[in-house]
Amino acid sequence: KPSVSFSLDSAVDATSGVVLTSTSFCNAPDDNGPPPVTFTVHDAIEAAGFGKFQIILSVIGGFAWMADSMEVMLLSLLSPSLACEWGVTPFQQALSTTFVFAGWMISSPFWGRFCDVYGRKKGLISASLLGFIFGIVTAFTHSFLAFLLARFFVGLAVGGVPQSVTMTAEFLPVETRAKCLTLLKFFWAIGAATEAGIALAVMPTLGWRWLVGFSSLPLALFALSCWWLPESARFHVAHGKIVEARATLVRVARYNNRELPHGELVAESERSSTRMSELVSEQHRRTTAQLWIIWVLFGLLYYGITIYTTKLFQ
Template sequence: MSYEIENSSSERSLERLSEVRTFIEASKRSVDKVDEMQAEAERNLEKLNEVVFEDAFEITGHGKFNYLVLLTCGLIMLNVSMESVGMSYVITAAECDLGLTSEHKGLVNAAAFIGIISTSFLWGYLGDRYGRRAVMLPAMVLSAVFSIASSFSTNVWMLLILRFFTGCLVSASSATVYAYLGEMHTSSRRAAAIAWSSAFISFSFMILPGLAWLIIPGKWSFLMGGFKMVPWRIFIWSWCAPGLVAALALLWLPESPRFILATSGPDKALPVLARMYACNKNSRESNFPVEKIVTGTLDTTKSGGFVGAIKNFSLLFRPPLLRCVFISHTLMFAVFMLSSGLYVWVPDILNSMLRSTSEESITICQIIHEKFQAAKNSTLNASKQTCQSEVAVQVFPISMGMGAVFAVTYLAIGVFIGRVGRKTLYSTIMVVCGLATVGAAFVPQGGAATALLIISLCSGCAASILPAIAVDVFPTCLRAMAMCVMYMVGRTGAAVGSNLLGATLDMHCQLAFSVFGIFSAGSTLLIVFWPKPEKIREEMEERGLSY
């Protein structure tokens, strides 16, 4: 009897213990649920917080989206570079087909630069009014159309006109791309992003001679609609590919959120930031933890129209921006005059050096002088000779070696720009390249002269540092315009340099090289007078302009 009572008591105890365990587990679930609800509430409260634009931009992170932007902008820069200097490999091969003289070659080399110069202001205005992406996308497609059309040229004037229009369209992205790239990155990553993306420019100096090596020496031809296509014409087609690929990428990429913020307000910029966040974090746009962006007033670029753009443009030529404009534009002129102005002649100079029959150690200038004298004599005996336009095959691997040096220099800039400093790095490059330019004209050994030429052409790498220096001081409503005008002045330097060399290489070669080198090295003194960006921004923000 007592055993049954004890057994019954034990069963009741077990039942009570089970009930207690069930209650505890239920309590734990309730606590967990409360914690989850509290965390969700905190997230909702956090999401409802108002965030300034720069903080919201930082929240988007740095990942796949930024890498795609960098790659796309790199392809755009690659396309601009190839369209600008690609004709330097064509002029020798097309010399007989189009009857090119030395003066014609200078004009053909400068045609794209002249097109870029003449339309830079227009594209700057359109870029600041309608958007960076909206301007670059259609212009890149049309530039490829005109570039391919130029391959069908039957005389020098047709080629000049089509290359000019190609340059006009290339101008849309030649400087706007720096505004777009800079606005897609935080201020701490902007300089490095511009430097890394600019490294693609160096790839053009490897890709162009590589393609030329594969295509131009060929003896083949074929008919297309009754028109005879020869290697140099197909070569022009080949350098249009990067721009078309970049155009496809821009179809997916959005407009710059900073531009949208300045012209349409924070509500329109927020979805772009959410898209950047989703891509970088492998998340959904709805998970972007910012509900509202707090930023100042809209800029007047959109409502003011062309008159407003002219009014804003005038700010570039008034303090405090006047000093920035004068310094950055003068430096860009020097960079392009030396790098691009000289580069378009380098394949022709190398071809002259490699085809020289002199057994003595003579300078580049002596070789060039002999070539011009030979060309003058052949002109007098033109009726007795047949035109021959062959390119020494050794030109191409040497040019690719140049490209490799440029690539290493660009990559080094990307690594050291944050450690050494932008201004110090720029000045060092330009001084070294300027001195190398002077030396290249006086060194009697061909190998040493070629090496100095390669070093002097590395001055073009400094063009990637100047936008990183200048982009911080210009407000959003002026940034594309300022970059376009700066590159317009730079391309003017390229056109001046190309034609100046074409006019002086035969009779005043050493003087020309000396002037180029001394001017480029000496211009770096201006960087000492560059103002502090924080002071400029503070003063411009007091005038109601946003960054």
């Protein structure tokens, strides 16, 4: 004899404050009954499609890349001013760049793990606020050593900003994912051009300290815009928070004027947690080595040329 089950799930929409309640009655199937209707986060994202929600999300994610680009472009603009301010040698000028990238290199694995444990949204807000705070601290430093330490912490923060790509990708349908993620680089170019424009207006009159302060503002604005972002539904499902994940997916569908699939939201698959050591396992070793070589060469070419630009005109 089949039994009757009743469930009541509720969650609060982060934007509207509306309580989302899902009530379901179901006859528990007997051994010969049909399986329950279910859907995954992937199914829900595909059903919600690409619309207003993804456009806003992409702009916010692009704003992170813009702020990141401004911090990198700033490195090439500060060196001449540091030589005048503290009489630093060319080697010490190079250290100011090295400290930023050292912080970036150290923090990148940390932020990836942090976001996996505590959530994409918390990671992005924490990283951007950390970068803003130490960007402002940089503007008030009165010694070269203090300047290096402040820029190191900025590098630690910047290492977490690329998590915005992960957040954006997890809300994009398969058909538009590659295009949208590629277009995020458009904001990198905007950031570089914006930084050059600010430097042109600020450096001759107010000096490098004001330039550093203005360059930190986009990180603060990005942190504020992150409050609009919902937490990743995939993150919630992976941590067993089905009600919160469904509330997020309902919000996405409402923004796009679409409906979610009928049925119960379930996890896509059961698998154990992965480790970084898998990157160098026999299965992934070759791909990992190729990607590392590509990114090392990219860093040498792009960042090397970008940071060296101001030296070309001296």
